[in-house]
Amino acid sequence: MKSSDAAIIRDGLKEYTRKKKKVKFECESNSAGAEIHKILYDNTYTLSNGGEWKICNVGFGYKDFTVKYDSEESAQAVVDNIKKIMDNTSDAPGAYEHDPDVPVEDVKESKSTLLIVAGVVLLAAIVLFVWKKNK
Numbered sequence: 001m002k003s004s005d006a007a008i009i010r011d012g013l014k015e016y017t018r019k020k021k022k023v024k025f026e027c028e029s030n031s032a033g034a035e036i037h038k039i040l041y042d043n044t045y046t047l048s049n050g051g052e053w054k055i056c057n058v059g060f061g062y063k064d065f066t067v068k069y070d071s072e073e074s075a076q077a078v079v080d081n082i083k084k085i086m087d088n089t090s091d092a093p094g095a096y097e098h099d100p101d102v103p104v105e106d107v108k109e110s111k112s113t114l115l116i117v118a119g120v121v122l123l124a125a126i127v128l129f130v131w132k133k134n135k
Helices: 003-012 030-042 072-087 104-134
Strands: 013-019 022-027 053-058 064-069
Touching (some): 003 013, 013 072, 022 030
């Protein structure tokens, strides 16, 4: 799970409750609910600690929806992991997608530098090719 997915969950999820094997999600809006639904579905194995997504009940939209899992343990694991995400703890799924010792600005700068170097190498290869062809 990516940290951007965790941020979407934090921003769009209003409330979540568990009743046996089912977890009910209440979202800020229909569009936020649709994004959260997709994130939950794509990351079911991680969030439920190996459990399975069985059925999802959606009413007229994704603002409120309920997911039924294969066991009460899986549903509880989802609730526990969502709580970690909402509290933004370091052991939450999607808490870090980079080395926590490296500031995010340094990661962005190194990616920019790599792109610039790749562009220069590509330009040099094109110039060399054209020069050899004309010779």
